[in-house]
Amino acid sequence: MREIWIIGCGGSDADGVGFEFAVGDVDDIKQILFDKVERDREYDEENWTHGTESVDEVAERVTGTVYAFSCFNDYHIDYEAKPLRTITMDACI
Secondary structure (H helix, E strand, O other), rough: OOEEEEEEEEOOOOOOEEEEEEEEEEHHHHHHHHHHHHHHHHHHHHHHEEOOHHHHOOOOOOOOOOOEEEEEOOOEEEEEEEEEEHOOHHHHH
């Protein structure tokens, strides 16, 4: 089912968490997160140690979120996507 997702990005070198919207089904969002990890890896290949290495490794968590990550020698980057419909106002108060 295509829907609106919020993607959060944070990590050890980030001040805070960055957010963006995406539209798609779970498979689309997994591809988006994997593409972000691949971009990170290409940007700093010499310091890459491990992380999400294929779309199949992008995790679907029981909470309904989708997660991927990159780890480097001195820092890491985490990506998590959550369907907008699952975010309630009482969680924000």
